[in-house]
Amino acid sequence: MKIIATIVGARPQFIKCALLSRALREGGFAERLIHTGQHYAPELSDVFFAELGIPQPDANLEVGSDTHGRQTGRMMIALEEEFERHRPDAAFVFGDTNSTLAGALTAVKMGIPLIHVEAGMRSRDRSMPEEHNRIVADHVADVLFCHNAAAAERLEDEAVAGDIVVCGDLMRETLSHFLPRALGASSYPARLGLAPGAYGVLTVHRPVNADDSAALAEILHGAAGLGRPVIFPAHPRVQRHLAGLAEAGAAKGVRLVEPLGYLDMLALTARAAVVLTDSGGLQKEATFLGIPCVTLRSTTEWTETIDLGLNRLAGDRPAAERIVAEAERVIRLRAGWDARKLDDFRGRRLEKHFGPLNVSSIITQTLTEFLEG
Ligand code: UD1
Numbered sequence: 001m002k003i004i005a006t007i008v009g010a011r012p013q014f015i016k017c018a019l020l021s022r023a024l025r026e027g028g029f030a031e032r033l034i035h036t037g038q039h040y041a042p043e044l045s046d047v048f049f050a051e052l053g054i055p056q057p058d059a060n061l062e063v064g065s066d067t068h069g070r071q072t073g074r075m076m077i078a079l080e081e082e083f084e085r086h087r088p089d090a091a092f093v094f095g096d097t098n099s100t101l102a103g104a105l106t107a108v109k110m111g112i113p114l115i116h117v118e119a120g121m122r123s124r125d126r127s128m129p130e131e132h133n134r135i136v137a138d139h140v141a142d143v144l145f146c147h148n149a150a151a152a153e154r155l156e157d158e159a160v161a162g163d164i165v166v167c168g169d170l171m172r173e174t175l176s177h178f179l180p181r182a183l184g185a186s187s188y189p190a191r192l193g194l195a196p197g198a199y200g201v202l203t204v205h206r207p208v209n210a211d212d213s214a215a216l217a218e219i220l221h222g223a224a225g226l227g228r229p230v231i232f233p234a235h236p237r238v239q240r241h242l243a244g245l246a247e248a249g250a251a252k253g254v255r256l257v258e259p260l261g262y263l264d265m266l267a268l269t270a271r272a273a274v275v276l277t278d279s280g281g282l283q284k285e286a287t288f289l290g291i292p293c294v295t296l297r298s299t300t301e302w303t304e305t306i307d308l309g310l311n312r313l314a315g316d317r318p319a320a321e322r323i324v325a326e327a328e329r330v331i332r333l334r335a336g337w338d339a340r341k342l343d344d345f346r347g348r349r350l351e352k353h354f355g356p357l358n359v360s361s362i363i364t365q366t367l368t369e370f371l372e373g
Pocket of ligand 1: 010011012038039040041042044065066096097098099129130205236237279280
């Protein structure tokens with residue numbers, strides 16, 4: 001049996017590996033699921049494994065939080081030992097986090113075929129660690145799985161060395177698989193006393209927005225300016241900053257809650273009037289659900305969400321008025337859609353930009369052929 005190392009470490013990667021782990025195991029591979037420990041808080045990690053039925057990790061490297069260099073370096077040291085012990089036939093990395101970078105560099109240095117899922121994304125913002133991480137992973141990978149042809153073309157333009165395969169978007173496959181369960185099982189938003197369509201959802205965790213009290217206060221004022229309750233499930237790094245932020249209390253209408261698991265977050269987002277976020281994953285999920293979104297960044301790697309019309313950029317450290325203006329605009333646009341237009345959007349138009357839904361089986365089949373060839 002071929003051994004496949006799957007390297008995950010941060011919340012979005014647990015979401016991406018869920019259906020793929022299942023497909024790899026069913027496809028006859030021996031998977032070693034390796035958790036770097038980048039996200040260690042139960043609400044950022046354990047809850048996703050439980051809800052998405054992800055097997056318990058075969059190894060947890062327990063690196064925890066640190067500076068980027070030390071965090072990535074510690075992951076590489078531990079991954080090298082793990083790979084020496086188990087000699088995987090290939091290693092999977094996902095997206096653009098420090099866990100992606102560490103997995104990619106360790107695999108290529110040890111001659112282990114590297115597979116990068118969510119390849120070919122570019123925000124063109126070189127100040128973001130995610131941009132360096134994804135560029136490096138793309139250029140050292142042997143197989144690059146892209147969600148659409150535009151991502152594949154970017155890789156061809158950059159003359160990457162590996163094989164490029166268009167397979168669709170794993171996060172969309174996960175969402176469509178778990179959405180019925182989320183809508184049935186989750187008590188959100190009723191648990192907060194809110195009706196569907198009556199509230200907004202806010203998430204902020206990028207250092208540029210979240211590590212600066214003035215920027216964070218301005219975002220809270222913008223959210224409060226929407227004129228409807230806004231639910232803010234706060235990442236641990238943001239909770240620390242909010243604790244010292246008097247304005248948090250002043251931003252009436254913004255309700256802080258603990259980070260939510262996948263099913264509750266999905267149910268909350270699916271029933272929201274609007275999403276305000278600086279997360280790459282949540283921008284996409286809002287678009288998949290047909291929910292208007294304002295992205296609290298100057299750039300996005302997920303340009304399709306802009307092209308499809310339901311996402312608007314408000315800028316890094318956006319002013320409150322800008323957030324409100326962009327939100328009103330995109331809410332108005334979406335309100336003009338009838339049921340037929342929404343169905344067409346969720347079907348044909350999403351498929352055009354994000355590919356088919358059987359992503360994990362395409363990846364597993366391609367891997368089988370790659371390892372046989
Ligand atoms: C990481 C990813 C980002 C992804 C995000 C999803 C990188 C460079 N960034 O950002 O691309 O969108 O995850 O959530 O890899 N912390 C805790 N508990 C935890 C984990 C983190 O309190 O379980 C705190 C720590 O103080 C840490 C800070 O959050 O210093 C940042 O965590 P880190 O994993 O380095 O980056 P994220 O901001 O979560």
